[in-house]
Amino acid sequence: MTLDLKIDGPDHDNRADDLVQGVLGRENDRPDGWLKVKGTATYAAEEAIDGLLHGFLVRAPKIGGVSFGNLDDIRAMPGVRTVLRDKRMIRNAAQGMANEAPVQGVDGAEYVGQPIALVVAESFEQARHAAQSLQVDIEDEKAPVDPGSVEPEEPDDKKSSIGDLEQAMSQAAFAIDQIYTTPSMISAAMEPHAATAEWDGRTLTLRGSLQMLKFNRNELADSVGLDPENVRVLAPYVGGGFGSKLGISADCVAAALAAMELERPVRVVQHRRQVFEVNTRRSETRQHIRLAADAAGRLTGLGHEALVSNLPAEAFAEPVVQGSHFAYAATNRTLGVKIARINRPAAGSVRAPGEAVGVTAFEVAMDELADATGTDPVELRLRNIPDKDPESGKPFSSHRLEQTLREGAAAFGWSRRHDAPRQQREGEWWIGTGMAAAFRVNMVIEAEADIRLTKDGATVESDMTDIGTGSYAIFSQIASELLGLPMDKVQVRLGDTAFPPGSGSGGSFGAASTGTAVWLAGMEIRQQLADRLGCAERDLSLQDGIATFSNQRVAVAEILSNEPLCGHGHVQPGDAAEKVRQATFGAHFAEVAVSDVTGEVRVRRMLGCFAAGRILNPRTARSQCHGGMIWGIGMALTEELTHDRRDGHMVNRDLAGYHLPVNADVPPLEVHFVEERDDWAGPMQAKGIGELGICGAGASILNAIHNASGARIRDLPATPDRVL
Numbered sequence: 169m170t171l172d173l174k175i176d177g178p179d180h181d182n183r184a185d186d187l188v189q190g191v192l193g194r195e196n197d198r199p200d201g202w203l204k205v206k207g208t209a210t211y212a213a214e215e216a217i218d219g220l221l222h223g224f225l226v227r228a229p230k231i232g233g234v235s236f237g238n239l240d241d242i243r244a245m246p247g248v249r250t251v252l253r254d255k256r257m258i259r260n261a262a263q264g265m266a267n268e269a270p271v272q273g274v275d276g277a278e279y280v281g282q283p284i285a286l287v288v289a290e291s292f293e294q295a296r297h298a299a300q301s302l303q304v305d306i307e308d309e310k311a312p313v314d315p316g317s318v319e320p321e322e323p324d325d326k327k328s329s330i331g332d333l334e335q336a337m338s339q340a341a342f343a344i345d346q347i348y349t350t351p352s353m354i355s356a357a358m359e360p361h362a363a364t365a366e367w368d369g370r371t372l373t374l375r376g377s378l379q380m381l382k383f384n385r386n387e388l389a390d391s392v393g394l395d396p397e398n399v400r401v402l403a404p405y406v407g408g409g410f411g412s413k414l415g416i417s418a419d420c421v422a423a424a425l426a427a428m429e430l431e432r433p434v435r436v437v438q439h440r441r442q443v444f445e446v447n448t449r450r451s452e453t454r455q456h457i458r459l460a461a462d463a464a465g466r467l468t469g470l471g472h473e474a475l476v477s478n479l480p481a482e483a484f485a486e487p488v489v490q491g492s493h494f495a496y497a498a499t500n501r502t503l504g505v506k507i508a509r510i511n512r513p514a515a516g517s518v519r520a521p522g523e524a525v526g527v528t529a530f531e532v533a534m535d536e537l538a539d540a541t542g543t544d545p546v547e548l549r550l551r552n553i554p555d556k557d558p559e560s561g562k563p564f565s566s567h568r569l570e571q572t573l574r575e576g577a578a579a580f581g582w583s584r585r586h587d588a589p590r591q592q593r594e595g596e597w598w599i600g601t602g603m604a605a606a607f608r609v610n611m612v613i614e615a616e617a618d619i620r621l622t623k624d625g626a627t628v629e630s631d632m633t634d635i636g637t638g639s640y641a642i643f644s645q646i647a648s649e650l651l652g653l654p655m656d657k658v659q660v661r662l663g664d665t666a667f668p669p670g671s672g673s674g675g676s677f678g679a680a681s682t683g684t685a686v687w688l689a690g691m692e693i694r695q696q697l698a699d700r701l702g703c704a705e706r707d708l709s710l711q712d713g714i715a716t717f718s719n720q721r722v723a724v725a726e727i728l729s730n731e732p733l734c735g736h737g738h739v740q741p742g743d744a745a746e747k748v749r750q751a752t753f754g755a756h757f758a759e760v761a762v763s764d765v766t767g768e769v770r771v772r773r774m775l776g777c778f779a780a781g782r783i784l785n786p787r788t789a790r791s792q793c794h795g796g797m798i799w800g801i802g803m804a805l806t807e808e809l810t811h812d813r814r815d816g817h818m819v820n821r822d823l824a825g826y827h828l829p830v831n832a833d834v835p836p837l838e839v840h841f842v843e844e845r846d847d848w849a850g851p852m853q854a855k856g857i858g859e860l861g862i863c864g865a866g867a868s869i870l871n872a873i874h875n876a877s878g879a880r881i882r883d884l885p886a887t888p889d890r891v892l
């Protein structure tokens with residue numbers, strides 16, 4: 169039996185607060201944690217498979233038409249089974265939720281690093297050696313690789329203008345008009361992209377490292393020319409994704425094609441440098457931000473216009489101004505994104521696409537306005553909180569920016585701040601504090617899940633993934649709470665397209681979308697139990713396997729006897745988005761030390777305060793926020809993917825050259841949540857938290873650098889040469 173829900177109105181029921189098992193909203197352990205710690209959780213390239221062949225991707229060293237000089241010699245090398253140059257081999261990873269093959273065709277290389285062939289051999293070493301011996305000839309073609317060197321596209325649907333910003337700027341008591349730049353950045357999830365493909369003549373089974381299985385199955389089927397019915401994708405454990413695994417990737421398609429040609433299982437693992445080049449970077453951005461304010465620091469106009477880049481024919485454009493549409497009130501508004509078509513490696517979604525870099529630059533501009541107007545930065549944000557969506561006039565589903573600003577400021581000790589730079593010194597170090605607001609859109613995606621309840625407990629199934637975010641833990645909690653079972657009586661099975669299609673992990677929508685499907689499946693079972701007992705579902709109290717209703721107590725196992733109950737949940741986004749503006753909010757605070765001698769910046773502490781509806785598990789939610797804040801440290805201080813000026817290739821395409829914050833760079837991080845119930849977020853009233861923590865995090869550090877030393881950094885990252 170199915171319980172269906174279309175979210176097109178508010179749900180004031182607040183049922184989750186009435187349930188009595190007491191696990192939802194608690195800091196529960198992750199059931200998958202021990203498997204991962206002990207190394208028994210199997211990732212995409214870890215399943216032991218008989219007769220396995222190994223494939224190694226060959227990269228294009230230049231841009232241009234490709235030919236191979238010694239194919240016959242390579243094919244004759246020890247252990248080599250094929251050199252695959254199939255036209256269907258993909259150019260780069262698919263963009264998320266594409267449902268169809270990514271741009272295909274390997275006639276030529278459109279960027280340096282593009283996969284152009286797959287060498288398959290009996291052992292990994294044989295495949296790698298043969299791949300490295302392959303003579304690749306490229307007729308060198310000139311291609312634009314600098315976003316400033318081409319006339320950008322300016323799609324109409326990516327620009328909007330309300331009122332007259334020019335006039336607001338000319339009449340403003342205070343105005344900020346600045347350019348901010350952010351470099352290309354990369355995901356580089358801990359588990360490299362990897363795939364193991366098996367073909368039985370009819371069905372293709374692929375173990376991949378992927379985020380969105382129901383879409384990935386369609387993308388893979390389309391890529392290799394199969395019916396999706398004949399494709400099964402498995403990804404029970406995924407070692408991080410951050411957007412780089414939203415779409416089907418080159419390793420998956422190449423492994424599948426080779427397995428189908430050779431009729432043997434084939435594994436393809438990308439090495440770290442391939443992970444960098446082949447799986448979509450975050451576009452570099454150039455952001456023109458204009459702020460017009462009256463004498464009290466109230467915005468009368470705002471402009472946010474960005475230039476991003478991508479390869480020709482890619483649909484994705486970094487949605488830099490997404491958060492600026494609803495962040496602050498201002499009557500006159502001009503927003504837009506232009507796309508430079510260049511031949512750097514493909515750009516795509518990277519954690520919090522849009523807001524991660526857009527809010528960061530915008531919140532530095534807000535700090536400049538605070539400075540110009542002589543207003544406290546927290547106070548400036550408070551003065552500009554809109555009471556409804558500033559562009560559409562729709563109400564917000566819930567809005568707790570003010571509370572996160574006030575509670576965050578109090579917990580951080582913001583009132584002790586010096587309001588001008590160069591006030592506090594310890595030896596060679598200037599000390600300062602900064603803050604930024606956080607904004608992120610909230611989405612719900614169609615999702616389905618099954619629960620089967622037997623005498624022994626409950627089993628939850630969905631093709632949803634857990635990319636390290638806590639899906640296993642959260643769905644266990646939801647089923648446990650609804651069915652009144654201890655956590656160890658609930659088994660969650662994920663990451664297999666044989667299960668009902670979940671939302672996939674992306675856009676912060678996983679826990680709320682697939683979680684709601686699990687909730688609905690649980691509700692359906694509660695209804696069936698109530699029917700068997702002859703009571704109303706609302707009067708049924710379920711705890712530790714005991715059903716209580718109108719003074720009676722019955723063990724659930726007795727009610728079930730030998731007849732298990734099955735519930736199917738199905739949630740879809742309705743037209744809620746047309747009625748309300750839904751988003752998550754927060755505030756970041758940072759304290760830094762800036763060396764007056766070297767320009768080195770050390771982050772001393774950070775505090776984030778966030779509101780995202782009901783927090784389903786504070787431990788996994790906090791962990792997401794920690795990750796986002798740490799990424800903010802990287803964005804502010806070290807992360808920069810450098811492209812060679814001649815051919816656009818990634819110069820520092822590994823974790824030796826691309827500098828992430830390591831433990832020694834990360835100070836104590838404090839995370840607070842403002843408890844909230846968003847009635848428009850379905851029966852659990854939970855919004856997405858996964859990507860909120862990165863939005864604006866870097867700006868709090870950049871603003872703290874200014875408060876410490878007076879250096880205003882508008883070109884990221886704030887390397888010592890820029891700080892001094």
Ligand code: MOS
Nearest residue numbers: 411518519674675
């Ligand atoms: Mo996310 S960048 O939608 O995985």
